[in-house]
Amino acid sequence: MSTEALQFDFDSIRVATNNFSEANTLGRGGFGAVYKGRRWNKEDIAVKRLSKDSAQGDIEFKNEVILVAKLQHRNLVRLLGFCLERNERLLVYEFVSNASLDHFIFDPVKRTDLNWETRYKIIVGIGRGLLYLHEDSRLRIIDRDLKANNILLDAELNPKIADFGMARLFNIDQTQAETSRVVGTYGYMAPEYVMRGHFSVKSDVYSFGVLVLEIISGHKNSSFRHEGKLEDLLGYEGISSNLIDPMLRTGSRPEIMRCIHIGLLCVQQSIADRPTMAQVIQMLTSNSVDLPISSQPAFFMYNHGIGSSSDMSLGFESNSGIIGSDQSKSNSAHKSILENSTTR
Known part of the structure; x- marks a missing residue:
């Protein structure tokens, strides 16, 4: 799958996460927050929204996209897509229901x-x-x-x-x-x-x-x-x-x-x-x-x-x-x- 095929538009992600509402927040880390969302096809997703002042720059962001998009294994979280738009850097993953270990x-x-x-x-x-x-x-x-x-x-x-x-x-x-x-x-x-x-x-x-x-x-x-x-x-x-x-x-x-x-x-x-x-x-x-x-x-x-x-x-x-x-x-x-x- 090409990188272009993985691109999401910002508005669709904003709608899916209810405008990145606090109620949809799954967690926060050093690089930003993760939100639960639901796409129009009723598929649950997890959106990682990198903070503006994050230490992770565009290089690290593209690194994660390129690497994870090529990985397919039942014990790895699956990357569905990404967004690099409006000064936003978003990663869209499959939603995993039971949080972290x-x-x-x-x-x-x-x-x-x-x-x-x-x-x-x-x-x-x-x-x-x-x-x-x-x-x-x-x-x-x-x-x-x-x-x-x-x-x-x-x-x-x-x-x-x-x-x-x-x-x-x-x-x-x-x-x-x-x-x-x-x-x-x-x-x-x-x-x-x-x-x-x-x-x-x-x-x-x-x-x-x-x-x-x-x-x-x-x-x-x-x-x-x-x-x-x-x-x-x-x-x-x-x-x-x-x-x-x-x-x-x-x-x-x-x-x-x-x-x-x-x-x-x-x-x-x-x-x-x-x-x-x-x-x-x-x-x-x-x-x-x-x-x-x-x-x-x-x-x-x-x-x-x-x-x-x-x-x-x-x-x-x-x-x-x-x-x-x-x-x-x-x-x-x-x-x-x-x-x-x-x-x-």
């Missing part, structure tokens, strides 16, 4: 609806969507902003990766790149990306690992609590059963422990030690695949005042002092968790 997994009431079967389905679905971006589409795409509030859930709670405004297109044979403008969300970004501006498929794998641990624990990476004390989820020192959300009263404990193990493999400090998404999917879907032992754990946030929900966009040279590593504590934590994950 963070509204469920971090809510003490709603996450009771997420049993282990559902959480496992969400983990695997996100993994398949990421594998498609990395290897199975005609392009190789690095998401760079994989996080809980960029995962939308449909009526059956199937996950769909959304928001590709920060995504980067790689050549098929390209393995990594670097930038002086680090963008993303604290708590989900790999240490090599934050510290040196290096990103690759393995930095997305790191973000996926954080998501896996958050889905299992029901807590954000930087707001995990154990015995009343605030701890970093990635640096938590304790047995893995304490990482499991107490709301998960059913489900195979060995399977849950295996997923914790896989999550920890994804957040290893060494880029080379992290699995690819193809390996992750194989480990998630086949119990016959042996899991390697995790090596040195990744850096994790020690400044709890920042938190994993804070968006950031700044040069990586100014990040000293934000990221740290407590190696003795983290190594002990990961060793304890991995020993328990192999127990049957």
